[in-house]
Amino acid sequence: MWDTLLNSNTQWVLLSTTILGVAAGIIGCLAYWKRQNLMSDALSHAALPGVVIAFLLIGEKNLFFLVIGAAISAFVGALLIQWITTTSRISEDSAMGMILAVFYGLGIMLLTIANRIPGGDQSGLDSFIYGQAAAMVTSDVLTMLTLALLVILVVFFGFKEWKLFLFDRQFAKGIGLSINGMNTLYTVILVTTIVIGIQAVGVILMAAMLIMPAVSARYWTRSFLTMILLSASFGGVSGAVGTWISAMGSGLPTGPFIVVTAAGMFVVSLILGKEKGLLVTYIQFRMHRKKAKTRVRVRTGGVT
Amino acid sequence: MSEPVIQVDHLSAFYQKNTVLYDVTFDVAPGSLTGIIGPNGAGKSTLIKTMLHLHPILTGNVSFFGQPFHKVKKRIGYVPQRGSVDWDFPTDALDVVTMGLYGKIGWLKRPSKTHRAQAMSALEKMGMKDYANRQISQLSGGQQQRVFLARALVQEADIYFMDEPLAGVDAGTERAIMEILKELKSAGKTVMVVHHDLQTVEHYFDHVLLLNRTVLHYGKTEETFTKENIADAYGGNMRWMGGEQKDVGHSIKQ
Numbered sequence: 001m002w003d004t005l006l007n008s009n010t011q012w013v014l015l016s017t018t019i020l021g022v023a024a025g026i027i028g029c030l031a032y033w034k035r036q037n038l039m040s041d042a043l044s045h046a047a048l049p050g051v052v053i054a055f056l057l058i059g060e061k062n063l064f065f066l067v068i069g070a071a072i073s074a075f076v077g078a079l080l081i082q083w084i085t086t087t088s089r090i091s092e093d094s095a096m097g098m099i100l101a102v103f104y105g106l107g108i109m110l111l112t113i114a115n116r117i118p119g120g121d122q123s124g125l126d127s128f129i130y131g132q133a134a135a136m137v138t139s140d141v142l143t144m145l146t147l148a149l150l151v152i153l154v155v156f157f158g159f160k161e162w163k164l165f166l167f168d169r170q171f172a173k174g175i176g177l178s179i180n181g182m183n184t185l186y187t188v189i190l191v192t193t194i195v196i197g198i199q200a201v202g203v204i205l206m207a208a209m210l211i212m213p214a215v216s217a218r219y220w221t222r223s224f225l226t227m228i229l230l231s232a233s234f235g236g237v238s239g240a241v242g243t244w245i246s247a248m249g250s251g252l253p254t255g256p257f258i259v260v261t262a263a264g265m266f267v268v269s270l271i272l273g274k275e276k277g278l279l280v281t282y283i284q285f286r287m288h289r290k291k292a293k294t295r296v297r298v299r300t301g302g303v304t
Numbered sequence: 305m306s307e308p309v310i311q312v313d314h315l316s317a318f319y320q321k322n323t324v325l326y327d328v329t330f331d332v333a334p335g336s337l338t339g340i341i342g343p344n345g346a347g348k349s350t351l352i353k354t355m356l357h358l359h360p361i362l363t364g365n366v367s368f369f370g371q372p373f374h375k376v377k378k379r380i381g382y383v384p385q386r387g388s389v390d391w392d393f394p395t396d397a398l399d400v401v402t403m404g405l406y407g408k409i410g411w412l413k414r415p416s417k418t419h420r421a422q423a424m425s426a427l428e429k430m431g432m433k434d435y436a437n438r439q440i441s442q443l444s445g446g447q448q449q450r451v452f453l454a455r456a457l458v459q460e461a462d463i464y465f466m467d468e469p470l471a472g473v474d475a476g477t478e479r480a481i482m483e484i485l486k487e488l489k490s491a492g493k494t495v496m497v498v499h500h501d502l503q504t505v506e507h508y509f510d511h512v513l514l515l516n517r518t519v520l521h522y523g524k525t526e527e528t529f530t531k532e533n534i535a536d537a538y539g540g541n542m543r544w545m546g547g548e549q550k551d552v553g554h555s556i557k558q
Contacts, residue, residue, distance in 0.1 A: 033393060157412055164403050168389045170358050174382040175407040175459070222439045224394045 010247050013133045016141045016148075017200050017239035017254065020193075021209065023148040025235025026155050027193045028214035029228045030186060033166040039081070041207035042096040044194045046077025048107025048203045051128050052114050061124060063140040063199060067147075070195040077103055078187050104203070131202030131255030133243050144196045151189045155228070158185075163224055200243070202255040209235060212262035219273025238262035307370070309334045309463060309494050310355075315364035317347070317354040323517075324350050328364070330513065330522045332496065337489045339499040339509035339525075343538050346516040348498045349385065352465045356382055368463060378407055381461030383452050385468055391441050397451045398436040401426055404455035426454040431480055446477030453481060464488060464495045471500065482508055505529055 031040050050073025051066045058065050077099045084095040114125055127135050136144075155162060164172045165182045173179045190210075197206045213234035217227045242258025271278050308331035315328040324347040332338060340348050353359035355366045357373050368376045381404075401423040402415050409415050427436050430450040435443060443451065449469055456464060466485075470478050485508070488495050496513075499505065505512060505525065512528045514521040514537040521533045 033390070035390075160406060160409075160414065161411060163395070163399075164406055167393045167395065167400070168384070168403070170353075170384050170388060171382065171403065171455075173358055174356055174377070174380070175404075176377050177406075177411070218394075222394050222396075227394055 009138075010134075012138060012141045013136055013200075013247070014240055014243050016136065016144045017133050017243040017258065018236045019145055019148040019152075019239075020197050020200060021213070021235035021237070021239025021258070022232045023151045023193050023235070024197060024206075024209040024239075025213035025217075025231035025233070026152060026228055027190055028210040028212075028235070029217065029224075029231050030155070030162060030166065031190065031210055032214040032218070033224075034186065037207075037211050038093060038096045039078075040190060040194065040210040042081060042100040042103075043074045043077055043191060044198060044203045044206035045100045045107075046103040047071070047074040047191075047195055047198055048128065049073050049103055049110055050076075051198070052107055052110040052125060055125055056110070056114055056117075063136070064143050066128075066199075067143065067195045070198060071191050073103070074191045074194060075187070078191065107203070127202070127253075128198055129202050129204060130253035131198070131200050131205065131258075133200040133254035134247060136199060140199060144199070147192055147196045151192050152232075154185070154189055159225070200239075200254050201258055202253065205255040205259045208259040208262060209238070212259070212266050213238065216262070216266045216269040216273075219269040219275050219277050222275060234262065234265050238265065306334055308332055309369055310496075311365075311367045311370070312355065313365040313367075315351075315354060315366060316362040317350055317359055318362050319350070323362070325354065325517060327518050328515075330519050332494060332511075334494050335489060335492045336494055336511045337485060337509050338496045338511040338513055339505050340496060340513045340515055341499055341502065341505060341534075341537065342515035346537070348515055349467050351515060352382075352467055352496070352498060356380065356465060358382075378459075379462045381456040381459040381464045383456045383464070383466040383469055386445065386449050386452060386471070388467075391443075391448060393440065396437050396439055397427060397432060397443065397447075397454075398423055400440060400451050401454045401458055404458040407459070422458055423454070426457040427451070429457065430454045430484065444474075446473040449473050450477060450480065453484060457484070462493055464493060466495070466497045468498050468500060502534065 028040075031037055047070035050069035050071070052069075053073070054066045054069025055061060057069075081092065081095045081099050084090050084098070085092045090098075111125060111129075124132065124135050161172075161177060161182065164177060165179070165186075169179055172182075193210070194206055197209060201209055213231040214227070216234050217231035220230055221227050238258050238261040241261045242256075243254055245261075246252040246254045246257045269277065272280075274280055310332035312328055312330050315325060316323060317325040324345075328351060340351065342348050350359055354361055355373075366373060368380060373380075398420065402419060404426075405415065405419045405422060409419060424433070424436060427433050430453055432447060432450050432454060435447060435451075440448065440451065453466075453469060456466070469481055473481070485495055485497065489510075497509070499508070506529055509525055511523065512521070512525045513519060514528065514533055516537045516539065520536050521528045
């Protein structure tokens with residue numbers, strides 16, 4: 001067990017999934033308050049055809065090019081969702097559902113084709129569906145690290161702007177913050193986080209990395225900054241623990257373990273969380289009931 | 305009369321299929337406190353939003369201090385409807401008020417202690433000092449409205465637009481808000497307020513703009529806020545709402 005951990009490749013992979021978890025946890029908070037959690041799901045599925053097309057074009061599995069392909073395809077998905085929503089009477093969630101299914105179907109179709117061409121089945125493209133962090137090589141890890149750090153920096157330097165943008169868009173626009181600019185930047189960092197994550201976590205489960213840490217963090221705090229920091233830590237821990245478990249067995253997919261770890265932290269938060277967690281809510285209910293009963297007893301002169 | 309600070313020239317705007325505003329033209333004198341009055345769907349909020357470029361202009365022109373909006377943005381404060389934001393957002397009252405200073409602080413820079421102090425004194429002015437660190441979701445409707453107003457105050461703008469600041473607030477908050485509006489007016493600021501309560505119009509505003517998809521009447525309250533003019537704006541509504549007509553007549557006579 002420790003052998004695997006001491007293996008330098010494993011250490012690199014562990015580092016990159018941790019940073020990925022941190023980035024996803026942070027962006028997840030933005031998505032949460034933009035009330036656009038389904039968007040991350042739609043966009044991660046929409047990335048799949050781009051990955052396969054990029055592979056078919058360059059003929060080798062180079063993460064850098066695959067990520068560019070994934071990003072282009074996810075952006076096309078985002079634009080289509082926006083276009084469908086603004087030009088037709090179809091609502092945004094229906095549009096997201098459509099794009100998610102159609103792009104994923106297209107991706108699987110292309111993947112089948114890619115697997116039939118000579119050498120294609122050896123490419124490990126399948127790992128983009130469930131994620132295979134162990135399959136990453138040093139250059140993949142470096143690509144991931146750089147992009148994830150960039151995304152984290154964008155959120156922290158513009159923290160005040162993000163807060164204003166998420167809380168009160170009209171006021172933000174009134175005092176001169178470009179809403180179109182912020183929307184574009186948001187889509188760019190969301191897509192970046194998704195595409196760097198799909199190698200390690202896979203297109204199906206990537207959305208959980210964005211959603212789960214944020215909703216868990218919500219149970220612990222009333223401050224936006226703390227929520228982001230907590231969500232980042234939850235994401236980071238899920239990334240590390242999930243990768244570590246999957247590295248212990250051979251050929252275990254990373255994505256599911258990361259997501260199950262994140263889900264475990266969510267359950268703990270749901271029950272123990274100090275902000276409207278189930279336990280706290282229950283205790284408060286009991287206390288208030290006791291108080292109310294005493295008050296009734298006092299008013300009725302001790303006759304109950 | 306002094307130069308108008310706001311000039312609206314043949315403005316029109318639309319929502320989906322409908323033109324909600326057409327040919328809106330008026331000039332606003334500096335230091336005036338105007339109530340924008342009209343029935344539901346008359347385009348009161350849309351008028352404000354269109355003037356502030358928050359809603360696209362179909363035709364026409366708006367200028368402030370003789371300049372286009374984008375050049376004088378910082379001199380204009382806006383208090384949106386309370387329901388326009390998500391009050392569940394994890395932040396406190398002081399933080400929301402500090403947002404009013406973001407334009408002055410500059411983008412990508414962090415608010416300093418002085419900024420926090422400024423925000424605090426605005427909260428104090430609105431009688432909300434004790435609630436500075438209160439989570440915004442735990443404030444009552446009236447308190448939320450006061451926070452919004454405090455945020456507008458710290459902007460130290462010259463023109464203020466407020467969208468129904470008195471909607472759904474208790475008497476105490478209404479008094480506090482009107483106190484501040486009068487203070488702004490005596491400090492020479494120009495204020496335009498979307499208002500829905502006809503009973504209080506004469507009491508609160510020195511100018512009235514009667515709107516129903518276009519400007520029907522605009523001018524000093526005592527000259528403009530007449531029974532005939534109100535009937536013009538509320539039209540059909542008034543006829544079948546016989547009870548309200550009586551009320552309105554009463555409040556005008558007194």
